[in-house]
Amino acid sequence: MNPFQHGVVVTGDEFCPRPELIKALRGHMGARQNCLVRGGRRMGKTSAVMEALKGQRKTGHLLINCWGKTSLAAFIEAVHEAFLTYQSRRGMSLEAILRTFAHLRPKATVDPQTGAPSFSIDLAEREAVRPRSLEAVLEPIGREGRKAPIVVVFDEFQALMQLPESEAVLATLRGAIQLQPKVTYFYLGSLRSEMDELFNNPRQPFFKSAAAVTVGPIDRADYADHLLQRFATGRLKPSEAALDKVFELACDVTGDVQQLCSAIWNCTSRGDSISPETVQRALSRIHQAEHESNSRIIDLLTPGQVRVLLGLARVGGAQPTSREFLAASHLRQPSSVSKALDRLNREGLVYRDAQGYHFFSPFFRTWLLAQDIQP
Ligand SMILES: Nc1ncnc2c1ncn2[C@@H]1O[C@H](COP(=O)(O)OP(=O)(O)OP(=O)(O)O)[C@@H](O)[C@H]1O
Numbered sequence: 004m005n006p007f008q009h010g011v012v013v014t015g016d017e018f019c020p021r022p023e024l025i026k027a028l029r030g031h032m033g034a035r036q037n038c039l040v041r042g043g044r045r046m047g048k049t050s051a052v053m054e055a056l057k058g059q060r061k062t063g064h065l066l067i068n069c070w071g072k073t074s075l076a077a078f079i080e081a082v083h084e085a086f087l088t089y090q091s092r093r094g095m096s097l098e099a100i101l102r103t104f105a106h107l108r109p110k111a112t113v114d115p116q117t118g119a120p121s122f123s124i125d126l127a128e129r130e131a132v133r134p135r136s137l138e139a140v141l142e143p144i145g146r147e148g149r150k151a152p153i154v155v156v157f158d159e160f161q162a163l164m165q166l167p168e169s170e171a172v173l174a175t176l177r178g179a180i181q182l183q184p185k186v187t188y189f190y191l192g193s194l195r196s197e198m199d200e201l202f203n204n205p206r207q208p209f210f211k212s213a214a215a216v217t218v219g220p221i222d223r224a225d226y227a228d229h230l231l232q233r234f235a236t237g238r239l240k241p242s243e244a245a246l247d248k249v250f251e252l253a254c255d256v257t258g259d260v261q262q263l264c265s266a267i268w269n270c271t272s273r274g275d276s277i278s279p280e281t282v283q284r285a286l287s288r289i290h291q292a293e294h295e296s297n298s299r300i301i302d303l304l305t306p307g308q309v310r311v312l313l314g315l316a317r318v319g320g321a322q323p324t325s326r327e328f329l330a331a332s333h334l335r336q337p338s339s340v341s342k343a344l345d346r347l348n349r350e351g352l353v354y355r356d357a358q359g360y361h362f363f364s365p366f367f368r369t370w371l372l373a374q375d376i377q378p
């Protein structure tokens with residue numbers, strides 16, 4: 004079986020040990036210190052927090068994914084659902100949960116493999132929901148926190164900024180959380196600029212309200228050891244040069260390293276040795292699989308925006324208004340580059356950090372370079 008999972012939270016054997024990161028996360032959990040966990044997309048934030056929680060047997064947790072919650076009611080439903088799942092994990096029977104929380108009209112689904120139930124809530128009066136309703140929703144969590152250690156994980160926390168009443172929601176959340184010193188809140192987010200706005204802007208209610216942990220790339224030597232062990236389960240042996248190429252092509256993004264290794268596994272047979280050429284072959288497979296969706300993205304962009312993407316792919320985004328960048332993207336005006344980068348940023352194709360602009364997906368970059376698109 005392919006030992007490289009991607010696109011899902013990984014734990015246990017699949018989780019490459021990151022002892023320092025896990026120690027830092029557990030340190031904050033142990034100290035009941037609210038914590039902001041930030042880092043780029045697919046770097047391993049959610050997996051690391053789940054792994055850190057796994058070792059804390061006495062600590063209960065609620066995992067609330069804020070992504071895609073387009074209304075306050077949907078967010079509140081997600082909090083209720085996580086609370087019911089928490090109760091079930093703490094040993095409350097399904098029957099007792101359905102009876103105790105009957106006012107929420109929960110529906111339970113039992114995982115046929117693990118037997119673990121999950122819940123869905125459909126609030127009766129969705130229109131009556133107000134930001135202040137959150138106080139009552141969080142209150143039972145505070146009560147639990149007085150009995151036993153509990154960590155509430157808000158994943159993709161920055162998504163709450165998209166709610167129509169986001170200002171009032173964030174202010175109410177902050178107020179309620181302040182009244183719960185026994186409960187530990189973890190805020191995970193991948194859109195750096197939005198997370199920084201939430202936690203570093205003095206006008207925001209969450210300003211400096213949490214310690215911060217950054218999830219960056221896994222140390223290459225540690226990751227190489229882990230990957231060698233995973234490949235060894237299929238008697239596959241990557242050379243050092245092959246692993247270097249994997250890290251380079253994936254820009255050290257954890258999820259992309261996994262995706263490339265998974266593709267390598269799929270295009271080799273037991274006992275094969277893996278060279279840089281094998282890695283290139285696996286990358287072509289990824290390009291083939293993603294060709295249609297990538298082409299669709301390109302079709303939606305203006306020719307100028309495509310040129311900027313090509314420039315970025317060729318020379319990198321440290322100095323996007325430099326002469327070199329303009330030449331690589333066949334554009335004359337630095338202002339056209341800035342405008343295009345703004346739009347590409349809004350579309351989620353590129354992001355900006357202190358080092359400049361980068362592709363969100365390393366394999367979108369390599370695909371683009373392989374297309375031989377003429378300016
Ligand atoms: N410690 C690890 N060992 C091996 N693979 C990992 C590890 N952490 C993350 N991954 C890989 O990265 C992928 C993304 O992990 P995860 O969802 O935890 O990241 P994230 O930063 O929360 O991503 P997102 O920005 O999409 O929320 C996983 O599916 C897995 O393939």
Ligand SMILES: [Mg+2]
Nearest residue numbers: 048049050158
């Ligand atoms: Mg995540």
